[in-house]
Amino acid sequence: MAREYKPRVVTANDLFEGDTVYFTASQSWSRDHAEAIVAWSQDAAETLLAAAETQQDKVVGPYLAETVMDEHNRPQPVHFREVFRTRGPSNYFHGKQAGA
Amino acid sequence: MYIYNNFDEAFVRNRVAEFRDQVQRRIDGSLTEDEFKPLRLKNGLYLQLHAYMLRVAIPYGTLNSAQMRQLALIAERFDKGYGHFTTRQNIQFNWPRLKDVPEILDLLADVGMHAIQTSGNCIRNVTADHFAGAAADEIEDPRPTAELLRQWSTDHPEFQYLPRKFKIAITGSPNDRAVTKAHDIGLRMLRNEAGEPGYEVIVGGGLGRTPMVGKIVRAFLPKADLLPYLEAILQVYNVSGRRDNKYKARIKILVHETGLDEIKEQIEAAFERQKRDFAGPSADLVAEIEAAFAPPVFDNARSLAFEQAQADDAGFRAFVETNVAEHKNPAYGIVSVSLKPVGGTPGDATADQMRVLADLAERYGHDELRISHEQNVILPHVRKADIPALHQQLREAGLATANIGLVSDIIACPGMDYCALATARSIPVAQEISRRFDELKLERDIGPLKIKISGCINACGHHHVGHIGILGLDKAGRENYQITLGGDGTESAAIGERTGPGFDAEDLVPAIETIIETYLELREDASETFLAAYRRLGAEPFKQAIHGDRGGRARAA
Numbered sequence A: 001m002a003r004e005y006k007p008r009v010v011t012a013n014d015l016f017e018g019d020t021v022y023f024t025a026s027q028s029w030s031r032d033h034a035e036a037i038v039a040w041s042q043d044a045a046e047t048l049l050a051a052a053e054t055q056q057d058k059v060v061g062p063y064l065a066e067t068v069m070d071e072h073n074r075p076q077p078v079h080f081r082e083v084f085r086t087r088g089p090s091n092y093f094h095g096k097q098a099g100a
Numbered sequence B: 001m002y003i004y005n006n007f008d009e010a011f012v013r014n015r016v017a018e019f020r021d022q023v024q025r026r027i028d029g030s031l032t033e034d035e036f037k038p039l040r041l042k043n044g045l046y047l048q049l050h051a052y053m054l055r056v057a058i059p060y061g062t063l064n065s066a067q068m069r070q071l072a073l074i075a076e077r078f079d080k081g082y083g084h085f086t087t088r089q090n091i092q093f094n095w096p097r098l099k100d101v102p103e104i105l106d107l108l109a110d111v112g113m114h115a116i117q118t119s120g121n122c123i124r125n126v127t128a129d130h131f132a133g134a135a136a137d138e139i140e141d142p143r144p145t146a147e148l149l150r151q152w153s154t155d156h157p158e159f160q161y162l163p164r165k166f167k168i169a170i171t172g173s174p175n176d177r178a179v180t181k182a183h184d185i186g187l188r189m190l191r192n193e194a195g196e197p198g199y200e201v202i203v204g205g206g207l208g209r210t211p212m213v214g215k216i217v218r219a220f221l222p223k224a225d226l227l228p229y230l231e232a233i234l235q236v237y238n239v240s241g242r243r244d245n246k247y248k249a250r251i252k253i254l255v256h257e258t259g260l261d262e263i264k265e266q267i268e269a270a271f272e273r274q275k276r277d278f279a280g281p282s283a284d285l286v287a288e289i290e291a292a293f294a295p296p297v298f299d300n301a302r303s304l305a306f307e308q309a310q311a312d313d314a315g316f317r318a319f320v321e322t323n324v325a326e327h328k329n330p331a332y333g334i335v336s337v338s339l340k341p342v343g344g345t346p347g348d349a350t351a352d353q354m355r356v357l358a359d360l361a362e363r364y365g366h367d368e369l370r371i372s373h374e375q376n377v378i379l380p381h382v383r384k385a386d387i388p389a390l391h392q393q394l395r396e397a398g399l400a401t402a403n404i405g406l407v408s409d410i411i412a413c414p415g416m417d418y419c420a421l422a423t424a425r426s427i428p429v430a431q432e433i434s435r436r437f438d439e440l441k442l443e444r445d446i447g448p449l450k451i452k453i454s455g456c457i458n459a460c461g462h463h464h465v466g467h468i469g470i471l472g473l474d475k476a477g478r479e480n481y482q483i484t485l486g487g488d489g490t491e492s493a494a495i496g497e498r499t500g501p502g503f504d505a506e507d508l509v510p511a512i513e514t515i516i517e518t519y520l521e522l523r524e525d526a527s528e529t530f531l532a533a534y535r536r537l538g539a540e541p542f543k544q545a546i547h548g549d550r551g552g553r554a555r556a557a
């Protein structure tokens, strides 16, 4: 039996800075998870990932990550690893949480 | 210390130029990531969760003050003002930008450092006892051998594509401070009956997914036979190592599957052949390297300042008790500087602290610094009479934490705060344990205890050989921690035993506290260490304590 599909976003690391980025509706990359385009079906997810993979000159290692919508209908990370990637390390106020 | 000769210098500079070109081609799009990745890894450049990470080798853990200052400069200019010392005697910079990496490598080359062979299926940075050249129990300084191994293995054509990465550790003392039994090859120096120095050769140790204590393949190998013998081991591995399965490719699996007797025979046969073609390095080269590691000229003037300061100042006395080890010269001490302040990140040093350490090494320490696999910094040669002044200056720099070997001297890998492979965080666990035991004020009463934490099964935090080991896992989308007990990384090496189901983050530190309370209750007296008590009592009383009551069972997931 096919597993139930869960909505996903495409995320990667920026080629130049190395920080986390998210694929958007305009086929570009945002540093804000909330701006990611959501794939609502397996087909859409595959198409999105294939499109992201053509942008090797901007990002490294795009992959699909599960998402849920918040009360403003913006995608949020689900797994703790993805939550950390939106913030930065927990031992210093560095990375995205510091606006850097 | 060993200074690069012209050949080393040209080699490193060439590699930097080559990498500069590769980075440029990646940035302008002419190299794909698939093409670039193996090239960057060969130069120590990883891509982690939040940024690139550059891993720089500190061969056999030895630095001089100029090198330490250069690391400080890099930390300041290209990182966020700090660096992270690892359990492999490397330093990692967590925030470099891709385009800056060639410049960083050039700065490193200026002080004879590089990031080569910190990644890939080659012979990695050779690690050594951090007290090398200073320890009272030492037979010989192991670093000339480590340097010989570095020169021999760097870009050795036969060993660039081994079945898997290959780690060698070496200690010049019978007391093993270099965890030699957890390496692909471990070398422990000892003397034979005739009193000649040689090596006990240990093969097939390793942590990670399948932890194993290394096995002795040669009880005594004369020093002169070392290189041909190691070549023989590597030949056997290169031919028979399992290339079909990444998880079975380390030499420990080959040793395990082939059996010790058979592997010994194969190695000895290869050694016989090898010795005919290659008798070892030239005597000139060996002499040249040994001269580079000649001990400093010690000042033997006697003084009672050290004793007097201990009598006058309890803080200093506590520091001496834990952080000063016996030097082979009785007028000297080995000073360990803890990078584990209460609530701090194990192994991190700020650029300012690195500069202070460089200054102090220059002023009091014959310009020598060491980095230990336990993520601390060592000033190996300090006149006892100077230790009080040194301590005062460490205090001012926030570097006088007197906890070496105690509960808060925790090894922790970067875990999911940085590492892309992690399954859970390890740094916050270390921070919480150290804060908790600081509150309890029990540290000195507990005595020697090694806690080691890894953020995934790769075991960079050496959890298997921690007296208390902690392994962070992802259990159905939650961080969950497995506890092992009774591990030991010394010459009496042992792999820790799992205590049962893991604990969620909020229950972990209370469980650690329960284990330690149990020890305090059950030990014969204060002289029985945690490890000794565990060996006497077995795992049961500890398991009972953390899992026995129903509450404990409900908490543990």
Ligand code: SF4
Binding pocket: B413, B414, B415, B416, B419, B420, B421, B422, B423, B454, B455, B456, B457, B458, B459, B460, B461
């Ligand atoms: S043990 Fe795992 S999480 Fe920790 S540094 Fe190694 S690979 Fe990363």
